[in-house]
Amino acid sequence: MMLDIKTIKRKSLLYKTQVEYADYTINHIIGCSHGCLYPCYAMQMSKRFGRIASYDEWLKPRIIPNALELLDKEIPRLKHKINSVHLCFMSDPFMMGHPEVTDLSLEIIDKLHKNAIKTTTLTKGLYPYKLSQIKNTINEYGITLVSLDEEHRKNFEPNSSSYLERINSLNELHDLGFKTWVSMEPYPTPNIFTQDLLLILEKISFVDKIVFGRLNYNSKISKYKDNQTFYNNCCDQLIRFCEDNDIEYYIKKGTYRP
Numbered sequence: 629m630m631l632d633i634k635t636i637k638r639k640s641l642l643y644k645t646q647v648e649y650a651d652y653t654i655n656h657i658i659g660c661s662h663g664c665l666y667p668c669y670a671m672q673m674s675k676r677f678g679r680i681a682s683y684d685e686w687l688k689p690r691i692i693p694n695a696l697e698l699l700d701k702e703i704p705r706l707k708h709k710i711n712s713v714h715l716c717f718m719s720d721p722f723m724m725g726h727p728e729v730t731d732l733s734l735e736i737i738d739k740l741h742k743n744a745i746k747t748t749t750l751t752k753g754l755y756p757y758k759l760s761q762i763k764n765t766i767n768e769y770g771i772t773l774v775s776l777d778e779e780h781r782k783n784f785e786p787n788s789s790s791y792l793e794r795i796n797s798l799n800e801l802h803d804l805g806f807k808t809w810v811s812m813e814p815y816p817t818p819n820i821f822t823q824d825l826l827l828i829l830e831k832i833s834f835v836d837k838i839v840f841g842r843l844n845y846n847s848k849i850s851k852y853k854d855n856q857t858f859y860n861n862c863c864d865q866l867i868r869f870c871e872d873n874d875i876e877y878y879i880k881k882g883t884y885r886p
């Protein structure tokens with residue numbers, strides 16, 4: 629098969645992540661067309677480890693063409709240890725403008741499903757309809773959502789899907805009976821953007837779980853002196869909302885400090 633996307637082979641794929649709310653993960657892509665400017669931790673790490681040289685290079689994703697072969701080798705060895713596999717912390721499995729990335733992500737989710745392994749996903753893109761044909765009700769499909777304001781999105785996630793389309797694509801999966809979740813991270817402080825958290829929460833009240841986390845890697849955060857009080861208030865509001873609406877929640881370490 630001829631691919632319109634650059635590729636890079638790997639020797640291994642599945643690994644145990646250090647991320648506090650996840651188990652195993654896969655990074656089957658290097659780079660991400662969304663080009664987030666929070667800044668993107670994955671891009672910073674890729675630069676540090678010499679996988680990319682520049683932001684422009686980061687915007688042109690490369691996929692791992694032997695990802696499925698690697699899974700065939702690794703799943704039998706690791707299956708008994710795995711609770712779930714997350715796609716993905718170092719890129720976006722359903723990034724805009726790259727159907728090859730979406731196709732590979734779908735094939736990986738399908739392979740994990742056929743091996744009775746739960747997948748969790750997170751995207752700032754759009755979920756394809758084909759995903760609903762993988763009849764797996766233990767998988768959890770998520771979007772990142774830190775605002776409803778399109779100007780804010782364009783400033784920080786210039787090439788991602790619009791917030792409304794993103795929410796709608798998640799809502800469609802929810803309506804089809806799949807588990808859905810939202811990652812509200814990195815949530816901006818008011819010196820970056822002022823907004824009403826409750827309005828965002830009301831828009832996503834259909835989801836099963838919300839993960840909330842502070843902004844860490846942005847120099848503006850230290851300029852907002854009351855940032856801890858701000859995040860504590862957000863957490864209180866989010867917890868109240870989730871308890872009232874029967875939504876599971878997870879507050880990331882360091883976000884709430886009494």
Ligand code: SF4
Pocket residue numbers: 660661662663664668669670671717718719720752
């Ligand atoms: S979507 Fe995620 S991986 Fe892609 S640029 Fe944004 S933060 Fe980085």
